[in-house]
Structure formats: structure tokens, C-alpha cells
């Protein structure tokens with residue numbers, strides 16, 4: 002959701018904060034603001050729109066130089082994206098500045114109380130109430146950290162808050178409940194941010210802030226306490242991403258860079274998880290083998306693209322382990338009163354590790370006694386911290402809002418989990434597991450081949466820029482791939498796009514087919530389950546007979562599709578269950594190119610945010 006940066010040290014706070022915000026802009030980009038402490042005053046600037054608008058404002062109306070400051074890039078929840086609603090928010094005396102990520106659920110009641118006590122609130126945001134509450138508590142205790150603790154105890158909901166006070170020029174105070182905040186510890190300087198990419202140019206030493214904690218940031222170090230004032234244990238960790246991993250490295254967009262990084266992301270995710278004898282050792286999965294052997298149901302919870310990874314994983318898990326597997330949208334999970342107990346393994350998939358819907362689903366699962374395994378790309382984030390075990394995907398930072406490399410590595414992690422369970426329960430022989438592991442090891446090369454042959458896909462995408470609708474069809478694991486292709490197109494090209502199970506078409510959606518309608522069809526390998534392949538070839542004929550323009554993704558050597566395909570995109574031969582790894586890539590390239598041809602900004606599509614930390 003929103004991105005937050007705080008700094009205290011000896012550099013220009015404004016420079017550090019703006020550079021950090023640039024890295025965090027993917028989190029939210031409908032307005033931005035900064036505040037610095039200079040000459041005993043708070044000096045602030047904020048603007049609706051992209052960060053560039055704020056930077057222009059700062060060039061026209063510079064802020065005084067300062068060594069303490071904070072900044073915010075917003076994804077609106079309460080109140081539209083206007084200058085007034087942008088953060089930071091100040092109290093009436095203009096002595097306190099606050100930025101916030103999350104939602105304060107009891108803000109309406111708090112605002113009424115404040116108004117009754119004579120406070121003037123100018124914005125429609127929940128955040129502004131915090132600035133006023135802090136001002137009241139500060140006036141009685143004269144201690145910003147204590148005022149923050151007192152205010153946090155009155156707030157309901159999810160929040161990260163960062164505040165400065167004009168009377169405490171060398172202090173930044175942060176607080177966190179159910180929303181991300183990491184601390185960076187430098188030499189004579191300290192940082193706070195929604196994620197480490199904001200400060201990796203300055204320090205690689207970071208501290209995970211726990212739930213319900215307040216941090217005081219000073220030049221010479223940090224102090225962490227609970228909301229009740231008790232000192233907290235701090236766990237530092239080393240950030241091993243390098244700064245260039247978070248830059249575009251010459252690509253026109255982060256999305257293109259991240260698509261290109263997929264072979265490496267997949268091989269990094271496999272690295273170190275298979276020993277020389279082909280045995281899987283997932284060291285992070287600290288759920289006792291006995292528990293895994295007794296598991297009688299697997300439930301995967303996730304959102305969006307991660308949910309599609311889960312839908313594909315179901316086929317592999319059930320086939321290799323014979324354990325029934327359900328896949329559920331995390332946002333729906335806890336509301337249907339799911340049947341869970343100590344023999345249920347819940348797998349929570351999340352790139353960011355901060356998605357609130359997924360977090361709430363896993364909390365519900367743990368309350369019911371289920372064991373939770375997280376598949377996550379972000380070290381130190383909340384979802385792995387609150388799970389019983391974690392398998393990290395090693396995709397590196399994913400900055401573009403549309404998920405690409407994280408999706409492929411989530412798939413790889415799911416395959417590893419499925420094989421690990423099969424190994425543990427003896428549902429597959431060692432040599433069978435080794436065969437799949439060898440096939441997985443060949444995927445990075447297959448992905449390189451796909452990426453090398455994408456020019457015709459780009460051309461095709463450009464030729465479709467004027468269309469309004471594209472449909473996607475698949476069967477078996479190709480069905481979630483179709484859903485993912487449609488999601489990418491919706492979010493990037495703002496087009497009507499839908500994915501269907503090809504067999505379901507005749508039960509209604511075939512009425513949508515009209516002359517020239519582009520339909521992308523993901524064709525399973527004829528070598529795997531030939532019945533699947535034959536059925537989908539018939540589906541292609543059905544839609545073509547009704548005028549559809551058929552864009553077919555099929556493996557090399559599959560000539561059966563040629564008579565019915567207007568365009569064929571070839572992908573390398575891989576086993577049926579692994580085909581989503583190679584078949585998704587052309588769909589990512591297709592959506593990215595089509596969106597660009599329509600003049601859309603692919604890294605930051607409208608209305609979206611990278612990390613959705615509200616329900």
C-alpha cells in the first residue's frame with residue numbers, strides 16, 4: 002500500500018527521503034509528501050499525483066536543509082487522492098508531522114471526539130486524527146515516543162505510523178501494528194521504511210520491527226519498546242539484495258527487467274534445495290516430519306497472481322502426494338468457517354509477505370490449530386514471521402506492480418513442497434522425485450529459449466492494441482495459466498479479459514465469440530495426457546468456426562494445432578505439470594507490450610498498489 006521513509010543522520014534528510022520514496026513508489030503512487038525538521042519548525046510539502054509532482058513543487062518552493070525527515074507515497078483508502086489528503090498530516094499548531102500506512106478503523110469516533118475538544122481537521126483521512134491525538138498526549142508528557150505508545154493503544158485496525166516533532170529535532174518515532182516497517186541501522190544515521198529497498202544504498206543492516214512495537218530512531222542508534230513501554234528484543238538481519246537489483250538496469254520498465262530475470266529467479270529458487278543424491282532438503286520447513294506425514298488435507302490461501310500459483314500447485318500436490326488439496330482466495334477463507342484442525346497444512350503464498358487478506362487467513366488457520374507454511378519472497382515480512390515455517394522464493398526484489406518472476410518462483414516453491422511431502426510420505430520413489438527435480442533444473446534454460454523468441458508475440462500484441470476484449474482458454478494446469486494471462490491484461494492494458502476452462506465454454510461463454518475476437522488458447526502437451534490435448538484442439542475448432550481469431554500457445558512439434566491457429570506461439574517441451582512455467586511467459590510479454598502500445602505505464606497501473614496491506 003503506501004510507502005513510508007524516515008531518516009535521522011547527517012546527510013540531507015530530503016535527499017535520502019526522496020530517493021527512498023522513489024524506490025517505494027510502486028507501493029502507492031496517487032500522492033506524495035515530505036516533512037523535515039529545521040530551525041525548530043516542521044517544514045512540509047505534499048502533492049497529489051506521482052512523486053514527480055512533489056519534486057517539481059520542491060524545486061519551485063524548496064524546503065530548508067535538514068538532517069531529520071520523513072516522507073510518504075500514498076495509495077488512497079480514506080479520502081480521494083488530493084493535495085489536502087496527501088501525507089504528512091500536521092496538528093493544528095504545525096509542530097507534529099505524521100505519515101501512515103494502513104487503516105484506522107475507529108477513526109470516525111476519534112475524529113468526533115477531537116472536534117468536540119476544539120480540533121480543526123482539514124482532510125478526509127484517518128491519519129490526520131493521529132497528528133491531533135499525538136499533539137494532545139505530547140502536551141501532557143513531553144515525550145514523542147510515549148505519546149505514540151499512548152495513541153497506538155487507542156487505535157483499532159492496521160497501521161504503520163511515523164512521526165516527528167519540532168521540539169525533538171534529532172528524533173523520528175515509528176510504530177507498527179499489522180503493517181510493515183523495517184529499520185535500517187547505519188554509521189551515525191538511522192532509517193525507517195516500508196521495505197528495505199528504500200535504504201539499501203546506505204546500509205544493509207536491518208531490524209525487523211515486531212507487532213505492536215514503537216521505535217525511536219536517533220543518529221546513534223535505535224530503541225524499541227512495546228506499546229506498553231516494555232523494552233523489546235531486537236533481531237537484526239543482513240540484507241543481501243544489492244542495490245542494482247532494485248534498479249531497471251537499462252530496461253524500459255521494471256516489468257520487462259523482471260520478466261527477463263525469470264530464468265535466474267527460478268534457478269536461484271532451486272539452489273541449495275536438492276543435494277547431490279537428488280534428495281530434497283528444505284531446511285526452512287521446520288514442521289516436524291511426523292506432522293507432515295499425518296497431514297490429511299492441504300489448503301492453499303493466496304490472492305491474485307499468487308492464488309493462480311496455488312491453483313496450479315493443486316494439480317501437482319494431489320498427483321504427487323495423493324493428499325486432497327483445496328485452493329481458496331485468502332479474502333474469502335475465514336468468512337466461510339473452513340474445516341481445519343491439527344492435520345491440516347495451510348500453505349500461504351505471498352510475494353510481499355504483507356498482503357492483509359492472506360495474513361488474516363493464516364491467522365485464522367493457526368487459531369483453528371492448523372499448521373501454516375508460508376511461501377514468500379520477502380525476508381522478514383509479516384506472513385513468514387507469523388507462520389510455522391517458510392520456504393523463501395529467491396526472485397529478488399519485484400518492483401513492478403504486476404507480478405511476473407515472483408509467480409514463476411512461487412510455482413517452483415510449490416513443486417518443491419509437493420515433492421518434499423511426497424518424499425516424506427513415500428508416495429513417490431526417490432528416482433521419480435529425482436526425475437522431476439532434473440526436469441525442474443532444466444526449466445531456466447527453457448525459459449531462456451522462450452524469452453529469445455518473443456518478438457512475434459510483441460508484434461501480435463501491438464496489432465491488437467485497438468481491441469476491447471481478449472479471452473483466454475486452458476484445460477487442466479492451462480486453466481489457471483489462462484486466468485493469469487487474463488489478469489495480466491486487465492491490470493496492465495485495462496482491457497476486458499477473461500480466462501475460462503476450455504470445456505466450460507460451451508456452457509455459456511461461447512456466446513461471447515464474435516468475428517475477429519482474439520482468443521488465446523493454452524494447449525497442453527500431446528505427449529502427456531493426449532486426451533486433454535485432443536479436447537482442446539476440438540475447442541479451438543469450435544471457436545474458430547464462430548469467427549474467433551485464435552492465438553495458440555503450443556509446445557514445439559505439436560503440429561495438430563496448426564490448421565486451426567491464426568498464430569502459433571511455440572514453447573519448449575516440458576512435462577505437463579511444469580508447462581505453466583513456460584506457457585505463462587508469453588502471456589506476460591503479451592500483456593506488457595499491449596499495455597505499452599495503448600500508452601499505459603506498465604510498472605504502475607492505475608488504481609493498483611504492489612503490496613495490499615488493507616482488507
Ligand code: F6R
Nearest residue numbers: 305306307351352353356403404
Ligand atoms: C497481479 C498481482 C497481484 C498479487 C496479489 C498478492 O499481478 O501482483 O494480484 O499477486 O496482490 O500479492 P502478494 O503475492 O504480495 O501477497
